[in-house]
Structures are given as structure tokens and as C-alpha cells.
Amino acid sequence: MQEVRRVISAIVMNESSVLARVSGLFAGRGYNIESLTVAPIPNSDLSRITIVTKGNQRIIEQITKQLNKLISTLKVIEHEEMVEKEMVLIKFPASEHLSDIQALCHAYNGGIVNAGENIIIAMAADESKRIEHFIEASQRYNPLEIVRGGIVAIER
Amino acid sequence: MKMSGAQMVCEALIAEGVTTVFGYPGGAIMNVYDAIYKQNGFEHILNRHEQAAVHAADGYARATGKVGVAMVTSGPGFTNAITGLATAYMDSIPMVVISGQVPLSLIGTDGFQEVDAVGISRSCTKHNYLVGSIEDLPRIIKEAFYIANSGRPGPVLVDIPKDITAEYGVFNYPAEVNIPTYRPVSKGNDRQIKKAVDAILESKKPLLYVGGGVVLGNASDLVREFAKLTQIPAVETLMARGVMGSDNPLLLGMIGMHGNYASNMAMSETDLIISLGARFDDRVTGKLSEFAKYAQIIHIDIDPANIGKIVDVDYPIVGDVNDVLQKMTSQLVGTVNPDRYQAWREILARYDELHPLSYNDSDEVIKPQWAIQRIGEMLGKKAIITSDVGQHQMWAAQFYPFDRPRQWINSGGLGTMGFGFPAALGAKRGVPEKTVVNITGDGSILMNMQELITAAEYNIPVINVILNNNFLGMVRQWQTFFYDKRYSATDLSFQPNFKALAEACGGIGYDVATKKEFDEAINDAIKQNKVCFVNVAVHRFENVLPMVPAGGALYNMLLEHKDQ
Incomplete structure (x- = not known):
């Protein structure tokens, strides 16, 4: 089967x-x-x-x-028949371009949630498949840490 | 009315109609034992090991149909009870086990005799509770009894911290339970039932596959009535022995690994299985891809999770077997033509003639099968038979003439050695008018032999018939067949003196080597009305046959009896 x-x-x-x-x-x-x-x-x-x-x-x-x-x-x-979303948080070094990361996050229903002296934290909430794409795309900005949240789903 | 948590436990048990509690005290449960001392609503039987206490409660439940109750302390008391819980869980036996726990403030600190009871028992109880406050205690006990004995029955654990049994609170025992998340199905779906009835009317080779659920659901009379009306032949699982009655012409015998030829062939050739409270256990099906290849399946079960778990089902019916059978029977009256299945019954009768259940009797040494048949002749319907696990269990299931449900008590699912003796004590306490015989082996009996003391102290006259072959017989049989006779750790020739052992504990012992001695010993044991060991020297190398080798197809049975 x-x-x-x-x-x-x-x-x-x-x-x-x-x-x-x-x-x-x-x-x-x-x-x-x-x-x-x-x-x-x-x-x-x-x-x-x-x-x-x-x-x-x-x-x-x-x-x-x-x-x-x-x-x-x-x-x-x-x-x-459901809407499913998963959340991810990604930490980048502050040396990366803030605006590039922000643009990427926008494409995956997210944004910058914290920007400090040394790090930038971004989030996205989307379907699991798209979260995987987001993580892939984020690689070019040298992510320091990635935290995935698990699925929530609601029946349509 | 204000009372201690310990008193509440006693009052709740009395309110549930409990008359016998099996148990063993210890630190964390002492408050409850103090309350037991001061009450006279139920008796307490002090077994000599917690495992035995739980098996005794289990045997009591199997013999009476009521919820069995056992009580143990925390830590090792509780871990000893686990085998008993798992045994009852596998066979769906209604039981409530109450365990003491360290005080709430100590939980999680590795306190003395602390163990995570609900954590350990989660997978071998139907449900379990750690009581968190005295306000919850009456409701939890009420729920425990309800859950244990409704839907598909099973054991429920109530773990009570010591400070809660010491505390005082208001005791209002609820009259009803309200568990919004637990609503067992009882009525079968009418459309499904209609379809199943049509399938029965269209089939040519239907077969009733009767399981332990029929015993648990007290539906034996309905099954017999259904079979009589339709003249559909029946096979019983190990757990269903006694449902059809041994002299029922429609009963082919037991199905499965040690089922008789006609039963296993019937299952292999039937075109419609009517499964009643059975669960297609691997010991029943043999190799799945070869199992009942020509059959459609009607699966009637109170537990939806049993349906479709092992085999694909054509007519799934979730419901109480009583309700479903009543509806099916009433639809079949006047529509079913029993002659339709005549040719099928004749085929099966020929199979039974070809390879009847048999053994080669001997005049030199007692054959274990003979001993069981002889007990059947001597006691028949008057006895309740319990067993341990192994060859003697299979021979008892094959050769004892069981005539009613709850007459045969054994650990079928978990296969727990050491079950038989304490279960026999529980059965005898529950049904004192019957003679209770535990058919056991020289391996199994030693696993709870301390119960001799319990039986002697409370005068519970259980007859233990030890079919003694100086072997761990069933494992030895597999070693003979499949391990080139390498008898690794199965030779039990180094033995206790069973007669002396029984006598040392206040019982009676008999050493038996001939048929005459056997008759004399059993007759005397019945007359003496005391706990006893009847130590029967039987043929060392007798095998349980037929046998479907593990993983083999049900129709490929080893059949021949060759004396070794």
C-alpha cells in the first residue's frame, strides 16, 4: 500500500x-x-x-x-480540505542585507521580527512545502539558527 | 458527610457492589488498609504477591462478569501489578486496580517507593488516573468502574497519593458518570446489518468465527440461537471456548495455531466469515496473505479499532454483539434456508473424519490429553477450568468439553505464565459452588506458587493439576520442530517435591504416575475440599498437534502424532 x-x-x-x-x-x-x-x-x-x-x-x-x-x-x-500553516524563525547575522531578507520574508508571508546589533530575526508562516523553500532561499544569507514550529491546520 | 480519602475509597467500592478485594498493603496505601480494617462491606484477600492479587481479581472478573478489584502499594507493589494489568488489558477484562502513590509533594523527587504509575501503565490499561485532589476522588472511582465495564472492557488504574487518602473531604458519590469524551457505541448500523444479512443469504460456505467478545458481552445464547436458525457451522477462538457448547453439532472446534483440522480448513475455504467479537489475532490467521483467501468478511466488534486492523473487511459493523445479532437473527427468520449450506457442512464433516482431534493413548505413561479428558469426564459442567500458559493450556482448550461461557479462564492475549493459580482463586471466590481446577505445567505453577499460602489461609480449595513433563514443554516442542532439538534452557528435570511443597503450605499433595492413581487423586482432591497439587508425571515428549508453524498458512498443519 x-x-x-x-x-x-x-x-x-x-x-x-x-x-x-x-x-x-x-x-x-x-x-x-x-x-x-x-x-x-x-x-x-x-x-x-x-x-x-x-x-x-x-x-x-x-x-x-x-x-x-x-x-x-x-x-x-x-x-x-484544509488550510495548513507552519511557522519558522530564522536568525541571520546583522552583516547581511536587511532589505533583501525582508523582501524574501514578504514572499513567504513573513517579515523581520527583531533586528539587533548583531543579529536579525525573521519569521514566515506558510504551508510546509513553502517553508522548506523559504529555508532553502535563506541559505544565501548565512542563517545562524533555524526553528520550525510544526503544523496547525483548520478544515475549510 | 465528611470522611478521609481512605474511607471514601472503601465507601465507593461498597457503592459499586464490590464484595471481594484482592491486594497487598504497603506504605503508600496504608491509610486505605486502615479504613479496610474498620469496615465490613467487603472482604479483603491477602494474596502473597501483587501480581497474584491482580490475576485473582482478573479471574474473579472472568468467572463472574463483574468488575474485579485489586489494591497495591506504590513503587514495587505497583510494578509487580503490571503483568496483571497487561494480562487483563490484552483479554479485555473489566478490572479496577487501586494503587497507593507517594504524597503529592514528593511526586517527581524520586521519593521512597515512588514510580510513575500512570506513565508505566498507560499502554496496558484502558485508562488510568493519578488523583490530584480529594474533591476528584469519588468521581474518578465512579468513572473507573464505568470505563472498565462498558464498551470494550478493560482494566483501569486509580493511583492515589498518600496525602489524599489521609485528607478529609465531603463524600458525595455520583449516581451517574458524565464523560463527554467517552461514548462507546452499542447499536449496530441498520444499513450495514441489512447488507451483512444479504451476504449471508447469498453465501454458500459461511462460517461463524466466534471470539472472546461473545463471552465478555454475555451473548452466548444469541450465538447458539443464530447458529441453530441458520445451521451455519462455527469455529471458536481460544478465548471463546464454551460459547457454542462442546456437544453442539455445528461446532467444528478451535481455530488457529493449534486448532483442529476441520476448523482451520473451514476458515481456509469459507466464502463468508461472520466474525463475532474476534480480532483476527496472528495465532488465528497464520500467514495473512494465505488467510481465508476466498472469503468476504463481516466483522462485528464493539471496538472500531479492531475492524480493518489486520484484514480488510467487506461488512464492518461497530456495535454490541447482542444488538447486532438480535437484529440479524430477526431478519433471517423466515428468509434463511439452512439447506443452502448443507453441502458445505458435509465437506467440513468429511474433513473432521479425515483428521479428527486425536492423540495416541498409552498404558505405560499418562498422556496429558488423557488427563484433561478424564477431568472432563469426572467433572464436566461442574468445573471451572483455569490454565497457565504452554502445552497444557492448548491441550485443555482442545480436549476439555467446555459447555458454557466463563467456564474456561486463561491468559490468551498476553500468554502469562503464573496466571492460572491466582486466577483460579479469584474464580473460586466469585463462583464458590463450582469446582475450580487449574490445569498447569511444571514450569508455570512455580511462577505463582506462593498462592498456596493464600489458598490455605482463606480455605479456597483449588485443584492444581500439574501436567509434569520435566520440560518447559511448548518451548521444547518448538525446539524439537524448528531448532534441531537443541533444548536450550527448557529442561526442568531439577524439580521441587511438589507434594511436599503443597503440604508445607497447608495444602495437599498427590504424586500420580498411573491412570488409577490419577482417578484416585482427583476424587480425593474433590472430597478433601482443600487446595492441592496433583503432580502428574506425563509423557515427556508429547507435542501439541495439529500445529501451524509460526508464519505458515493456516491450511498447512503438522498433523501426525509420532511418539518420541
Whole structure:
């Protein structure tokens, strides 16, 4: 069976052990996690865990079923029609051209978020594929550090 | 009403109708044990090892259908309980285990007897709780019982820090649970059920594949009724022995690695599997690419995650097997023609004639299969049979005439040696009117033999029949077949004196080498009504057959019995 990439959101109780339950499930059953993002859902006692995973159709189906089976899980969404965004922060030496970096960031839905004596920090928020392009393009400005944020997704 | 957390635990257990708790005290759970001392709503059985306490609660649950309860202390008490939890989890047994934990202020400091109980047990419990405040305690216990015994059952752990059992609070035991994130499905989808019924009507070679879910769901009568109406033949998994009844003409036998020829051939040739509370375990399917190649599959299961996990399913039905079977049966009344499957039943009958389940009996040495058949003749329906894990377990599953669900208690999923004896204690406590026989081996029995003391102290008369071949028999069998007879670490010729061992602990011991002695020992054991070891010298090299070699196709069975 063919491997596919899937973005899955699990709506779970916002309690201390819930992330361990989810990540433990993936580790224990040998499922793959490409990225995982978790944050509370405003005005509720719930959290949203957004997971990017890869696997064949049987594995993906098992992942959603096993996630659903956790007592702390309210709902699992296997995204199809979605808007997905990932954030990245990149640190450049201040010796690079600020305006060039700024122009690049603009192309990827970002900008300069901090400029100091020695460093420039840029950010971008876009689809994962485009974030990868952004990181590639940034190489010519000698990045010092790159921090990727993991996916968040919302169904259209 | 204000009371301590420890009292709340007792009051909650009483409110849940618990009459027996199996356990072992220690520092972090002492407050609860103090409260147990002062109450008389339930009895506490002091097993001599936490693993045994949990297995006993498990055996109690399997025999009665009620939630089993065990209690242990923190740290090593809890880690000893893990095997018991994992055993119950694999076989979906409803159980609540209460463990003590170091005080909240000490958690995370590597305190004395501290271990991360919820972390360790996450993957072998249906759910677990670390109680964070006394206000949550009654609700959590209520939820634990509900979760354990609803949907697909399973063990639930409640880990309670010591300061919470000492603290005082108001005890309001909730009448109902409200867990918005947990809503087990019970009703099957009507459209899917209709499609499945049509598939049954169109099939020529349907087969009922009956699993342990039927036992857990108390749906045995419905399954028998369904089979009777449709005249569709049935195979049982290891966990379902007793569902159809041994004298049921539609029962072909047990399926799987040590299933009988007709059952495995039926599975290989059927055109429609009707799976009832079974999960296509690897010990059932054999080589997957060769499994049931001609079959469409109706998969009825209360756990959606079981469906499509191993095999692709044509008619998935999530729901309680009772609900689904009732609906299917009512749609099949008047529409199904049992004659349609006559030719199929005849084929299977011929398979059974060709290679019936058999063994070569001997007058010189007791054959283990004979011993099991003999117990069946002597006790039949009057007994509950537990077992440990290995050859004796398979022979018991093959040769004992099981006639009702919950008569056969064994660790099928995890395959836990040392399960049988403590589970037998729990079963006997739960169903005292039955004779409880633990069929075990000389390897397994030593893994929880300390329970002799428990059985003697509480006068729980369990008959342990040790089929003693001086080997770790099942591993030895694999070594014979697949490792060129290199008997690495399986020779158990260095043995305790089992008779003396039983007697040293206040039980009775019998050494048996002939059929006559066997009959005398079993009859005496029944009469004496005390815990006993019946140490039976059996043929050393007897093999469990048929056997599907691991990874082989179900239809490729080793069949011949050659005495070695």
C-alpha cells in the first residue's frame, strides 16, 4: 500500500497526561510523527493536537481509530480540505542585507521580527512545502539558527 | 458527610457492589488498609504477591462478569501489578486496580517507593488516573468502574497519593458518570446489518468465527440461537471456548495455531466469515496473505479499532454483539434456508473424519490429553477450568468439553505464565459452588506458587493439576520442530517435591504416575475440599498437534502424532 502524508487533529481534554497518551500511542504502536503541535482551545477545557504523520491507508485509519479510542479524546479530524500553516524563525547575522531578507520574508508571508546589533530575526508562516523553500532561499544569507514550529491546520 | 480519602475509597467500592478485594498493603496505601480494617462491606484477600492479587481479581472478573478489584502499594507493589494489568488489558477484562502513590509533594523527587504509575501503565490499561485532589476522588472511582465495564472492557488504574487518602473531604458519590469524551457505541448500523444479512443469504460456505467478545458481552445464547436458525457451522477462538457448547453439532472446534483440522480448513475455504467479537489475532490467521483467501468478511466488534486492523473487511459493523445479532437473527427468520449450506457442512464433516482431534493413548505413561479428558469426564459442567500458559493450556482448550461461557479462564492475549493459580482463586471466590481446577505445567505453577499460602489461609480449595513433563514443554516442542532439538534452557528435570511443597503450605499433595492413581487423586482432591497439587508425571515428549508453524498458512498443519 502507498504511503501518504496526513494532517490529523485530535481534540482532547486539556489535562496533564494527555500529550503523553497521544505521543505514547504513536511510539507504542510504531506510528510515525513528522510534527506535533499542541495548544489549548480558547474558552474551553479542551486542547487541539495537530499531528503530521505518514503511513499507508491501513495505518492512517488505525491512527485515527486508536486516537479516538483514548478516553481523553473528544474528536479526531483527518484533514482533507484544509488550510495548513507552519511557522519558522530564522536568525541571520546583522552583516547581511536587511532589505533583501525582508523582501524574501514578504514572499513567504513573513517579515523581520527583531533586528539587533548583531543579529536579525525573521519569521514566515506558510504551508510546509513553502517553508522548506523559504529555508532553502535563506541559505544565501548565512542563517545562524533555524526553528520550525510544526503544523496547525483548520478544515475549510 | 465528611470522611478521609481512605474511607471514601472503601465507601465507593461498597457503592459499586464490590464484595471481594484482592491486594497487598504497603506504605503508600496504608491509610486505605486502615479504613479496610474498620469496615465490613467487603472482604479483603491477602494474596502473597501483587501480581497474584491482580490475576485473582482478573479471574474473579472472568468467572463472574463483574468488575474485579485489586489494591497495591506504590513503587514495587505497583510494578509487580503490571503483568496483571497487561494480562487483563490484552483479554479485555473489566478490572479496577487501586494503587497507593507517594504524597503529592514528593511526586517527581524520586521519593521512597515512588514510580510513575500512570506513565508505566498507560499502554496496558484502558485508562488510568493519578488523583490530584480529594474533591476528584469519588468521581474518578465512579468513572473507573464505568470505563472498565462498558464498551470494550478493560482494566483501569486509580493511583492515589498518600496525602489524599489521609485528607478529609465531603463524600458525595455520583449516581451517574458524565464523560463527554467517552461514548462507546452499542447499536449496530441498520444499513450495514441489512447488507451483512444479504451476504449471508447469498453465501454458500459461511462460517461463524466466534471470539472472546461473545463471552465478555454475555451473548452466548444469541450465538447458539443464530447458529441453530441458520445451521451455519462455527469455529471458536481460544478465548471463546464454551460459547457454542462442546456437544453442539455445528461446532467444528478451535481455530488457529493449534486448532483442529476441520476448523482451520473451514476458515481456509469459507466464502463468508461472520466474525463475532474476534480480532483476527496472528495465532488465528497464520500467514495473512494465505488467510481465508476466498472469503468476504463481516466483522462485528464493539471496538472500531479492531475492524480493518489486520484484514480488510467487506461488512464492518461497530456495535454490541447482542444488538447486532438480535437484529440479524430477526431478519433471517423466515428468509434463511439452512439447506443452502448443507453441502458445505458435509465437506467440513468429511474433513473432521479425515483428521479428527486425536492423540495416541498409552498404558505405560499418562498422556496429558488423557488427563484433561478424564477431568472432563469426572467433572464436566461442574468445573471451572483455569490454565497457565504452554502445552497444557492448548491441550485443555482442545480436549476439555467446555459447555458454557466463563467456564474456561486463561491468559490468551498476553500468554502469562503464573496466571492460572491466582486466577483460579479469584474464580473460586466469585463462583464458590463450582469446582475450580487449574490445569498447569511444571514450569508455570512455580511462577505463582506462593498462592498456596493464600489458598490455605482463606480455605479456597483449588485443584492444581500439574501436567509434569520435566520440560518447559511448548518451548521444547518448538525446539524439537524448528531448532534441531537443541533444548536450550527448557529442561526442568531439577524439580521441587511438589507434594511436599503443597503440604508445607497447608495444602495437599498427590504424586500420580498411573491412570488409577490419577482417578484416585482427583476424587480425593474433590472430597478433601482443600487446595492441592496433583503432580502428574506425563509423557515427556508429547507435542501439541495439529500445529501451524509460526508464519505458515493456516491450511498447512503438522498433523501426525509420532511418539518420541
